[in-house]
Amino acid sequence: MDTSTLATGLDSISASLPLLGTELALTALLLVVLAVHLITRRRWPAFTGYFTIAGLLIVTVFWFSQTLGLDSYTLSARPWALMGGALDLDRWAQWFKGLVLVGTLVGVLLTRSEARPVAGETYFLLVALALGGVLMAGASHGLIVYLGIELASLASYVLVALSKGDTLSERPRSEAATKYIVYGAVSSALMLYGFSLVYGLTGTLQLGSGLALRLADADPAAATVAVSFVLIGLAYKLSAAPMHFWSPDVYEAAPGGVVAALATTSKLAALAIVLRLTDSVATVPTWPLLVAGLALLSLTVGSLGALAQRDAKRLLAYGGVAQAGYLLMGLVVGGEGGERAVLVYALVYALLTLLAFGAGAAFASRAEGSWLLDRWQGLGRRYPVAGVAMAVAMAGLVGLPPTAGFIGKLAVFLPLAEAVQQLGLSSVMGVVVLIVLGAGLIYSVVSLFFYLKVAARLFLEADADADVPTQALGPRWNLPLALGSALALLLGTVGVNWLLG
């Protein structure tokens, strides 16, 4: 390497470091949490949990100041490219980083409230997952994409496998963890292969318009193969079909808090990468078709798979596969409208999913840790705040007004409807978009079946264990759940302008 490039590289790194507040703070937290856990685990086992929450709040402050300063950076001609173009610092990245942090925070809170104590290392691993997610959210180079995904994946494998027999599940955790790791290894191999093909075709892994230009010159068939391998690898993290097979087992076996974190951080960070990739590979003519295929398959597999589930977490897992389809729908049409739709739906999805897992954890804590719907019968009437929160979350995930879910779905459907008008039905793409739009609407109806089943079990059925006394949930559960439900309703009504703007 010639010295001048080395010098520029070093300059770029030293100039970037002050701007990487969130990432650096999270890394520091990661190390400190491990140390704290080792020191306090005997005398005060609960301390690690408190410490992690405090630490994540501090990281959030860093994230906030990073976001506020977005407009004032003047590093180079491309002000948002940090570390020599490895990381992007822009509104998209900050949006997803915020969601990752919130998801992790809720995950940690729920983990603390598990009916049976979890291993202290869980907190360390959750922070590692968050770091992976934050890196993925900002990644603008194939290498960082891969590193971020691997960091998040390794943390998730251990999170799932870390067994102390602390959940009630018919399926052993080891089975879930094995499936998770095997699928993870296959998909990361596929993605690496895809990236190697992209590098072979273009000579760069730097995402952005440069890659787009070079891909335009490449052979379309080869480019299609390359990007579809990358997309398949990402589908694993998105838990989009056909790479979703791990998710029901993992959701079922892992504790609620861990699943809440996985369902939001991993999925949304992977979505951030797909979003960034869309700009770089826009010149591959088959890309929208690939994304449309992935979305359609996810919608179908997720919605139909969820119909027969009896376990709330498995149901949410299949629901999450279908939600991945909705998250991808905006990218089928791309453009400003499509990208905004993805951002809006990501926020709505995170809010509603966390609310659902929060309410679910509340019920599980009153049903001996069980997430089986049969065990939840009638609990909604006993614990009305959690019941209403679950009902709001379910209605939102279906997309019913006046929850934020409706506005999210509307934001996704609007650009598709516009694209149909623009393209007309004489072009292939117009027909594809219309099919995706129609499928989105139809599977909304299908999703009503299974999401509503949860609410129906909670409210419409007689108590399963009528003789078990009601233990009030108390403000520790009720307050956050009430706030979450109120937020979900407000964003669907008076907050629409903010949400869409």
Add this chain to the structure above:
Amino acid sequence: VPFSPLSWLVLLPVPFMVALLLLPRRWAAHARWFALVPMLLQAAVFAKLIWEPCCPAALTAASDVPLSTEMFLFESRAWFDVSLGEAGRLQAAWMLGLDGLNLLLVGLTLLILPIAVVASWNQTQSPRGYFALILLLEVALLGCFLSLDLLLFFLFFELMLVPMYFLIGVWGGEGRRYAAIKFFLYTLVGSVLILLALLALVYSYHDPEATEVAGLTVRSFSYFTLADPGNLLPGTLLTQLDWRLGCFVLLAIGFAIKLPAVPVHTWLPDAHVEASTPISVVLAAVLLKVGGYGLIRLGLGLFPEGVIAYSPWLAGAGVLAILYAGLICLAQKDLKRMIAYSSVAHMGYVLLGIASVTAVGLSGASLQLFAHGLNSALLFLIVGVLYERVHDRRIPSFQGLWARMPRFTAVVMVGFFAGMALPATVPFVAELLVFVGAFQSSQTLGLFSPWLVGAAFGGILLSAGYFIWTFQRMFFGPYQVRGGEAWDEKLTDLSLREGLSLGLLAVLIVLFGLLPQLLLDKIDPAIEAFAQRALLNGQRWFTP
């Protein structure tokens, strides 16, 4: 800007709803007052509105809105205004308006909901949740009838499902879960179709004034923007007749499910049989009306050419409902199921009136919505009176009730006679207007054959058949009931509370039957203008 009386009307129950949710358990027995008080307040607000001279000039807010001369009251404030990227901006507003099309239905809602609350006076199973849901349902219904922003309309349309689902599913009978989910699914399928049509609409129209001010295309969910063919953007899908007809079909199916029209009516009997009496009353008297209202306001208002093109189909579906549901009524043993099917038949007249695209037919359809609201509420309350006493509502279980329950029999007589649309009841006036409109339309517009209208007369014979036959079986002859002596004590005549609700409905049915101009004078000018505009805008698509 202060809220207009319309916003008060819609939002007044909200604080009471919140209060109900926070109400301590030991006061749960008083929950019913939290439902009744806001409803009475709303009724007072509404009464004040209609007694004041309703001239548009007195209402300044309406002056800068197109079509506003037909509005009694209008209110609009921005809700959201977002950028769509290359596609311009999209606006939605909190836009409420009271005019001849929805006046009767708003009045009906404000009348029926308190009656439902009174009918559930002795609700002991989780009363706080129950009454909170009824209030939510009222907000959704009023919002749906009054919204002139189509996104807002859709929002309230969907919001209606949630309280109704729980009211049937939690407080219903044996098969309540099946009935609740069936109701929800049918209606949701309908609303998805409606949403699809709305998406197509929003992308084909623009608001020319706002576009000029903003310098880029401004799309809006406002009814006034979408109802004006002059606002069509050139080159969009809805400039082609085929697409417009397709979108109309989506809307029409969506609202036909709600109405319900044959063959998508099968959710209704199940929902009615499983729902408790007050919920049945609200369902039949008010909820179904949203379907008819939607067909008029959105179907005919936005796609008049669709109504014209598919007029024979709509009229045919109406006549089919009248005859088919009438035949089914003859075969029913369960009184409630019979009344549920008679609702389907009565809604057929609404379809026939809309299909006529004449002012007379439309005011008949509007009046029929109102008339059926009063009458079905009365009929379902009648079933409730029997069911509450002996938990049986099968027609063969009763005979000779006249002797034991004379006051009850008198009310039943009014209800049944109104059901067959005898003169001096509102349904008579409504159905007469529908027939006049339909004949007029078949003669002057030639949209469908007069024989089709003639066939609908068979429905009147059928309704006379099943109502009179049922009346005969249950009330005439020697007194004899299935429960024997055990029932004798239970089968008492109407209590004061029941007498007041049933009597009020019976009196209104006769009063408006004798003096229909009390209602028609208020609604006719708006409906005439609406019908004229629809015909004009619709026929434009068929003339080269």
